[in-house]
Amino acid sequence: MTRFFAWGTLLLGCVFFALPLVGMTEFSLKMRRGVYSLDAYAVVLADPRFQATFTYSVVMALATIVFGVLLVVPTAFWVRLKLPAARPWIEFITLLPLVIPAIVVVFGYIRLYNTSSFLPLTGSVTGTNLLLMFGYATLALPYMYRAVDTGLRTIDVATLTEAAQSLGAGWVTILARVILPNVMVAVLSGAFLTFAIVIGEFTMAALLNRPAFGPFMQLLGANRAYEPAALAVIAFAITWACMALIQLATRFSRHMRVQR
Template identity: 70%
Template sequence: MKAGKFWAWVVFILGAAYFFIPLIATIEFSLRMRRGVYSFDAYKVVLGDSQFQTTFMYSVIVAVFTILLGVLIVVPTAYWIRLRLPQLRPVVEFITLLPLVIPAIVIVFGYIRMYGSNSPLPFLSNNTATNALLVIGYAALALPYMYRAVDTGLRTIDVRTLTEAAQILGAGWGTIVTRVILPNVLIAVLSGAFLTFAIVIGEFTMASLLNRPAFGPYLQNLVANRAYEPAALSIIAFVITWGCMSLIQVLSRFAPKSANRPN
């Protein structure tokens, strides 16, 4: 027992060192912009850059629309699969895993071929349509995480009983999904939303090839042309991402606990 605990601590310390040493080195380097002293000059330059503010706000807005699209698609689908079509769960789960198998560059090149200026559906002919296409692409990339978060939330509630009770009271399907099911899986939906937000903020391939002013291409361009500012921006992106992960952990404590077995 003592030997097992010792080696468990050894593995934990090695894993923590592997994670934190590069992070500490990046933080230290980002503070050395002013020669001879530590300062937050790199952070001030980044945060004061109008292009940073523009690209970050663009990615935030795209992330919000991506989350809304994901919720509109995933919540009714996962609910209907669990309630009426459980035999299709393996098929749906396989489909939701495809974005993890197919690289983003393949997806975006398919978009360019299908929706370019010479195609019957020229989505890339104006900025609004291109933004919509980017949101759809991001929703596809986030589908594995959103679907599994919602599906896990549905497992904690008795979907069939809630549906039958709502139908007895005269509720329609829209009311059942929006006022009965969604509030009961809201914590799971928020978990999927934060994961989606983290994906959209850091994504580079789709935004770059579709020529969108997003945060990911801005970060890559800064890395190619600056020294200390990219390190500062990486730390800022790290804090944003881990802030989302921390919110998931906090929200998961309020998730409903159910002794009922899954439908």
């Protein structure tokens, strides 16, 4: 009876999440009256605004991932190695983006870094892009930090560090050539989640007036019928592709460990 209830709940949940996706996908294929076609997808993919905004968001996602790795990996490593008592505080800080709305964060950025402040980042395109990257890194911080921290739990950080130091390695060498390769799967997991967050983010990009993919999705949805559904399916496929890559990376890591 318990097994039947568990499988029934799982099936009900799958139907609950799958039916809207199936309906949206079917609607996106009905742009040509009377037949199913990929016309809506062709229109979206050929739109110069789609190409420009998607490219911009991909570049921002890659920059955010690099910045997040440079920030989180050394921090998590140092906390685990030298400051274990500070872990609860660090975990609390990294959870704050989950409870503080993005609109609050971005308004704080605009208030602190406007053209009349001591650091007028919003006064230039480069500065605004940098500010947006920091905002994206803040939104992705809970996922990136927990992914890296989980990876560090699977290795003996202290022993690896002592062994590297006994061979004359400095801190940069230890992080780059010892710690990072051993937590690469965890870093990739955080990176793919960061990519998915950046691609679909709307609030920060819209309020900072940047040509990102999220605002383009909202603008298209306000003026078209079939194209927004096609764009939503594309965004959903990108997110699931990121999740699949996480699974592949995890399985590849396990396979390599078994071979060793």
